Amino acid sequence: MIFINNVIMVFYYILSAFLAFLLVRNFVQEKKKVDDMLMNLIVLIPLLLRLLRVK
Amino acid sequence: MSRTTLWKIFLVAAVALLIVATALPILRHSRFRFPVIAGPGVSRVARLSDFAPGLKGTRADTNVYILEGREPGGKALMIANTHANEPAGILAALIFIENAELEKGTLFIIPNFNRSGSLDTKPGDGYPLFYHLDTPWGRKKFRYGNRDASPLDQWPDPDVFIHYPDRQLLSFIDARNTNRTWPGRPNGLLMERVTFAAMELLRNEKVDVAIDLHGAETMFPVTNCIVAPQSAARLATRVSLYVKARERFDNHVEPSPEGFRGLSHREIADHSATLPFLLEAPIPFLDQPTGPKTEQLLLDGKDPFLLKLAARKKLFVPYDESGWPIDKRVGQHVSVMLEIFSQYSKKSPERTIAVRGVPRYADIVKNGTGFYYRDPKKADASRLYFE
Numbered sequence: 551m552i553f554i555n556n557v558i559m560v561f562y563y564i565l566s567a568f569l570a571f572l573l574v575r576n577f578v579q580e581k582k583k584v585d586d587m588l589m590n591l592i593v594l595i596p597l598l599l600r601l602l603r604v605k
Numbered sequence: 606m607s608r609t610t611l612w613k614i615f616l617v618a619a620v621a622l623l624i625v626a627t628a629l630p631i632l633r634h635s636r637f638r639f640p641v642i643a644g645p646g647v648s649r650v651a652r653l654s655d656f657a658p659g660l661k662g663t664r665a666d667t668n669v670y671i672l673e674g675r676e677p678g679g680k681a682l683m684i685a686n687t688h689a690n691e692p693a694g695i696l697a698a699l700i701f702i703e704n705a706e707l708e709k710g711t712l713f714i715i716p717n718f719n720r721s722g723s724l725d726t727k728p729g730d731g732y733p734l735f736y737h738l739d740t741p742w743g744r745k746k747f748r749y750g751n752r753d754a755s756p757l758d759q760w761p762d763p764d765v766f767i768h769y770p771d772r773q774l775l776s777f778i779d780a781r782n783t784n785r786t787w788p789g790r791p792n793g794l795l796m797e798r799v800t801f802a803a804m805e806l807l808r809n810e811k812v813d814v815a816i817d818l819h820g821a822e823t824m825f826p827v828t829n830c831i832v833a834p835q836s837a838a839r840l841a842t843r844v845s846l847y848v849k850a851r852e853r854f855d856n857h858v859e860p861s862p863e864g865f866r867g868l869s870h871r872e873i874a875d876h877s878a879t880l881p882f883l884l885e886a887p888i889p890f891l892d893q894p895t896g897p898k899t900e901q902l903l904l905d906g907k908d909p910f911l912l913k914l915a916a917r918k919k920l921f922v923p924y925d926e927s928g929w930p931i932d933k934r935v936g937q938h939v940s941v942m943l944e945i946f947s948q949y950s951k952k953s954p955e956r957t958i959a960v961r962g963v964p965r966y967a968d969i970v971k972n973g974t975g976f977y978y979r980d981p982k983k984a985d986a987s988r989l990y991f992e
Contacts, residue, residue: 552792558761577613584612591620603757604628604635 563601570597634734635724637748638991640981641699641716646672646706646962650990653715656809657802659791664758665799667720668990669806670702671713678710679813679956681946682806682879685716687783687817687869689723689750692736692903693886693934694818695992696747700939700977701963709950710958713806717992719783719799721758723750731898738904738931740975742982749903753781759795769793773866784817787872800869807879813956814949815881817869818938820888823911823920823929827859831941832883834861834874840952841882844944852940852966854933855923856884880949884941886934887922904931936969 577590599605643650651669654660683701685694698716705712717723726732726749737744756762759781766780767773769790779785781796789801807815821828833841841858848856861870861883873881889906890898896908907928915924922929943963950957964977981989 552794555761555794562761581609584616587613587616588620591616595620595624598624599628602628604632605757 566597566600570594570601573597630734631726631728634726634748637735637746639745639747640984641668641670641990641992642703642979642981642984643670643988643990644703644705644962644979646704646712647702647988648673653799653802653806656805657791657798659798660795660802663795663798664724665719665721665754665795667715667717667799668992669713669715670990671711672701672705672707673711674707674709674959676709679949679953679958680711680713680810681814681816681949681958682713682803682812683715683816683818683942684718684803684869685714685818686720686723686750687718688752688819689717689719689725690727690732690752690891691818691820691886691888692747692749693820693888693931693938694884696738696931696935696974697818697938697942700935700969700974701942701960703979704962704964704977705960706962708959708961710946710956711810712958712960713810713812715803718803719750719754719796721754721795722752722781722783723748723992725751725753725755725757727751733898733900733903736900736903738975738978739973740978740980742980745975745978753778754783754796756781768866769797771866775867779867782867784819784869785867787867787869788876800872804873804876807873807877812877812879813953814945814958815869815873815879816942816945817881817883819883819885820891820934821885822892823887823889823922823924824892824894824914826921828885828887829855829922829937830857830859830885832859832861832868832870832885834870834881836874837870837880837882840880840945840948843948844941847944847948848937848940848966854937854940854966856937856941882945884938886937887929888934889924889929906930906934930970932970932974933966935974936964936966939963939969940966 573594660666685698766775786796787800789797831841870881870883890903946958
């Protein structure tokens with residue numbers, strides 16, 4: 551059980567990093583809609599906080 | 606520079622500011638350590654991982670202050686911060702660490718039992734990050750923690766926490782609650798390893814008495830009491846009667862439920878020869894129907910909504926305009942512990958635990974808890990520890 555927990559935890563960090571990468575890419579590629587730029591950044595916040603092990 | 610680029614720079618700056626403004630206080634909180642001075646009675650400071658290596662190198666490993674008497678006698682373990690949002694326990698434990706001397710016996714003190722939980726907070730409930738106590742040399746700052754271990758240290762949570770070894774189904778959150786994971790196991794979840802290490806300490810050191818310090822809501826029936834299993838009930842009753850008669854405060858006895866698993870008072874009794882006690886002091890801050898969760902409410906326990914509820918007899922403790930000050934709660938814990946040692950020593954003279962240098966309830970209420978903390982600036986660096 552502990553092994554599976556650890557695998558899920560590592561997978562979660564990888565998933566967070568991957569989603570963060572997609573959000574940053576979407577933000578950079580967005581050319582017109584300011585709303586979408588902001589949305590990408592806001593969704594990024596909890597993923598960044600977890601990756602940095604703040605919260 | 607294009608209009609889009611300007612917008613992007615502005616948005617990144619605004620969100621970065623938001624992250625810094627919200628995350629920095631949390632980061633500061635988790636990295637803050639307050640000094641503890643090993644008093645004249647502390648003969649050495651061990652780590653909990655010394656008793657079970659599964660904790661070594663984790664954020665859950667914690668200090669064990671050991672006070673050894675001049676003469677052999679009985680042994681006691683004091684655990685505080687099992688729930689790191691119930692501060693009377695750690696404040697009482699620090700009074701012992703900084704002042705107590707053992708004439709007979711040995712005292713093990715773990716002031717920060719759920720260390721991982723103490724590094725976390727609960728911003729959604731508006732918890733203050735820190736609280737302060739006045740001392741003769743200035744204000745001493747403490748970190749205010751959370752009830753459960755941090756998800757940064759133990760994650761993911763299960764859908765249902767299956768208690769080991771009884772397989773009772775408990776709430777998922779209790780997987781991170783060090784008062785549900787007793788007796789623990791050496792290779793289990795991190796919090797099971799914490800309680801297992803404490804069980805190893807109890808069993809290997811042949812500890813006579815274990816005391817787990819807590820706080821409970823005034824609207825919760827198990828508050829202002831000593832929780833004890835059948836094996837310790839007689840002693841707990843004597844303690845309750847003595848503090849009522851001599852020190853004029855109530856601390857009734859609650860039986861440890863046999864069918865509710867994972868609690869310290871239940872599992873220590875069932876898995877070792879130690880007599881366990883769990884002390885609950887009222888903490889109005891944790892009641893749901895209160896005003897803002899401020900540092901002041903945490904320390905003085907005064908709340909107008911609880912006052913109204915008290916008038917309608919909805920609380921399980923006496924409550925008036927004076928609230929439930931932290932000094933009263935700490936004083937109760939300290940006096941009840943001293944009385945447990947005293948009564949146990951009377952019952953088993955060959956296993957006496959004789960403590961001196963520790964104030965009692967009336968002294969702490971009169972002088973304040975901070976009065977009994979030493980100035981870290983004047984302490985020998987070799988006696989200085991950080992929690």
